[in-house]
Amino acid sequence: KYNDQINIDKENLLKKIDNFDNMVRVEYKLSEIVFKKEKDVDLNDQIKKIKLSIINNGFNNTANIYSISESSKLGGDIGWIDENNLSEIIFKNIKDLKQNEITDIIKIGNNYLLLKINEIRQKNIPINKEVELNKMIKFETNKQLNQFSKIFFEKTRMNYSINEK
Numbered sequence: 001k002y003n004d005q006i007n008i009d010k011e012n013l014l015k016k017i018d019n020f021d022n023m024v025r026v027e028y029k030l031s032e033i034v035f036k037k038e039k040d041v042d043l044n045d046q047i048k049k050i051k052l053s054i055i056n057n058g059f060n061n062t063a064n065i066y067s068i069s070e071s072s073k074l075g076g077d078i079g080w081i082d083e084n085n086l087s088e089i090i091f092k093n094i095k096d097l098k099q100n101e102i103t104d105i106i107k108i109g110n111n112y113l114l115l116k117i118n119e120i121r122q123k124n125i126p127i128n129k130e131v132e133l134n135k136m137i138k139f140e141t142n143k144q145l146n147q148f149s150k151i152f153f154e155k156t157r158m159n160y161s162i163n164e165k
Contacts, residue, residue, distance in 0.1 A: 006144050013136045017129050026083045028094060029119040031059055031076035034069040034111050043112075047105055050114070059102065059116045068111070076116070082123075090115065 033050065037043050053062040063069075063076030071078050083091060090113075093103045097117050106113040 005148065006141055008137055008140050008144075010133070010137070013133060013140070014129075016136070017127070017132050023125045023127060025123045025125055027080050027121050027123055028083065028086075028117055029080050029121075030078050030094075031063060031116045031118055032069055032071055032078055033059070033063045033067045033076055033114040034072075034108075035066050036068060036111055047112075054102070054114075077118075080121075 035046070035050065038046055050062060050066050053065065057065075060075030060077075063072050066072075067076055069076070083095075086094070089106060089108075093106055094115060094117060097103065099117055099120055101117055103113075103115045106115070
């Protein structure tokens with residue numbers, strides 16, 4: 001009903017796409033130590049013990065000893081992770097860290113997590129302008145159709161009343 005009323009300014013959308021250039025994504029090479037609270041041991045004492053082991057033996061050896069994760073066999077190494085694939089709580093804890101720094105303790109469910117940033121790299125991701133333009137056109141079309149449908153619904157609602165008896 002409203003397809004002929006949709007107005008999309010393709011020139012404006014192309015200007016927006018030109019401003020995108022290439023997207024830059026940050027990737028982190030991470031190692032982890034995942035542990036549970038031991039029975040009959042104070043959590044703070046357990047954390048101190050693990051942190052002392054990191055200082056004396058290094059992160060990888062400590063991961064081999066204390067981590068319950070499968071990655072412990074690899075010294076806690078979990079490889080390169082794109083920032084967009086990190087959960088919000090983990091990203092919040094590592095975003096301000098530099099290479100070779102370790103996060104504070106992060107509680108994940110019943111487990112506790114320490115992350116070490118081994119490396120940080122930026123990766124340029126080229127933008128396919130035609131694909132982006134089509135996405136933006138589809139989004140803008142849906143947005144306008146939703147507006148028209150809301151207007152039509154409100155007009156209809158005002159003109160009709162339903163009595164249930």
